[in-house]
Amino acid sequence: MPESDSAATQTARILEPERKPMAGVTDPYLREQLEKRRVELKTAISAVPATDAPAAAPLVDLLDQVDSAVHRMDQGAYGICDGCQGTVERARLIADPLVRLCLDCLSSDEQRALERDLELASQVQRGLLPQTDVRFGDWRIHYQYKPAGIVSGDYCDLIPPVSQDGKLFFLLGDVSGKGVAASLLMTHLNAMFRTLASIGLELDKLLELANRLFCESTIAGQYATLVCGRASKTGEIEIASSGHPPALLVSPNGVKQVGATGLPLGMFSTSRYAVQRIRLEPGDSLLLFTDGISEARDLSGQEYGIGGLSRAAGDRHGWASKDLVAACLEDVERYSAGVRQADDQTLMAVHLAQSSAAAFND
Numbered sequence: 229m230p231e232s233d234s235a236a237t238q239t240a241r242i243l244e245p246e247r248k249p250m251a252g253v254t255d256p257y258l259r260e261q262l263e264k265r266r267v268e269l270k271t272a273i274s275a276v277p278a279t280d281a282p283a284a285a286p287l288v289d290l291l292d293q294v295d296s297a298v299h300r301m302d303q304g305a306y307g308i309c310d311g312c313q314g315t316v317e318r319a320r321l322i323a324d325p326l327v328r329l330c331l332d333c334l335s336s337d338e339q340r341a342l343e344r345d346l347e348l349a350s351q352v353q354r355g356l357l358p359q360t361d362v363r364f365g366d367w368r369i370h371y372q373y374k375p376a377g378i379v380s381g382d383y384c385d386l387i388p389p390v391s392q393d394g395k396l397f398f399l400l401g402d403v404s405g406k407g408v409a410a411s412l413l414m415t416h417l418n419a420m421f422r423t424l425a426s427i428g429l430e431l432d433k434l435l436e437l438a439n440r441l442f443c444e445s446t447i448a449g450q451y452a453t454l455v456c457g458r459a460s461k462t463g464e465i466e467i468a469s470s471g472h473p474p475a476l477l478v479s480p481n482g483v484k485q486v487g488a489t490g491l492p493l494g495m496f497s498t499s500r501y502a503v504q505r506i507r508l509e510p511g512d513s514l515l516l517f518t519d520g521i522s523e524a525r526d527l528s529g530q531e532y533g534i535g536g537l538s539r540a541a542g543d544r545h546g547w548a549s550k551d552l553v554a555a556c557l558e559d560v561e562r563y564s565a566g567v568r569q570a571d572d573q574t575l576m577a578v579h580l581a582q583s584s585a586a587a588f589n590d
């Protein structure tokens with residue numbers, strides 16, 4: 229059994245408390261955010277009539293705080309916690325560049341307020357997930373989604389076709405970083421693909437467009453790996469991958485890896501994505517996973533690896549998607565028993581049922 233965390237410990241872990249003593253934060257993005265706030269505040273202050281000084285006072289106070297933050301950045305002291313002289317968590321500075329205390333130095337009331345916000349973020353995120361079991365023609369799709377903390381940076385979606393002769397989208401991805409910043413990017417991916425899936429682009433063009441939009445909307449250094457597939461009722465799958473770990477095709481001939489066909493989303497605005505076409509036979513499955521599964525470790529620190537998952541899935545050709553996912557996750561859990569789950573884990577099986585079995589189950 230993994231040891232259980234208190235909510236406060238989870239909060240601390242989720243906000244990446246990477247702390248190097250006395251390391252001031254000098255980030256062009258944060259400087260730009262401070263400069264923007266300075267301009268906005270000056271405009272707002274100038275709009276207050278000179279006769280109404282009390283109305284301007286809180287704005288002037290905020291402007292002082294912004295000026296002080298820029299000054300500290302110039303001195304190399306920005307982002308150093310006023311309480312313990314450690315470094316304030318970067319994700320929190322992005323959310324509010326005027327924050328001056330690290331998580332450990334917040335009062336218990338402030339920590340509780342933060343935990344309530346995280347719980348709310350978690351509810352919003354869970355509300356975005358598709359049903360765990362989806363049927364489409366003879367396809368049977370099942371997934372399990374296991375965040376390591378309160379919120380997750382894994383992205384998972386199943387988007388049904390808008391028309392009768394359309395195809396079903398299945399998507400699985402992983403956003404760089406952890407915690408709140410990653411979960412916000414995950415919700416952004418969800419909204420973007422839900423919109424793009426309905427406009428009828430070819431898969432390669434769709435990913436190119438998604439990449440450009442993602443590049444424009446993300447902060448430097450944040451990106452997402454993703455497998456994007458489309459299943460037709462005839463048993464054919466089109467699949468493209470932006471730097472994500474390979475999908476595993478489970479057939480009577482063993483397990484074959486279907487690798488990445490392009491770079492992660494958000495890295496270069498000109499990225500291209502080749503599309504692979506695969507035909508599945510009844511009984512075959514395609515397994516998609518995030519690296520929280522392949523990088524799960526045992527007590528000696530050894531990774532489970534793609535090999536571990538391939539072995540677990542290889543013995544189970546013909547298994548229904550739900551049983552296959554459950555058996556593989558049990559195998560990962562057995563392997564990493566006694567070790568805390570460090571990363572979000574998501575596993576999806578896209579299974580082509582035998583037509584008779586499909587009819588029987590319907």
Ligand SMILES: [Zn+2]
Pocket residue numbers: 309310311312313314329330331332333
């Ligand atoms: Zn501190």
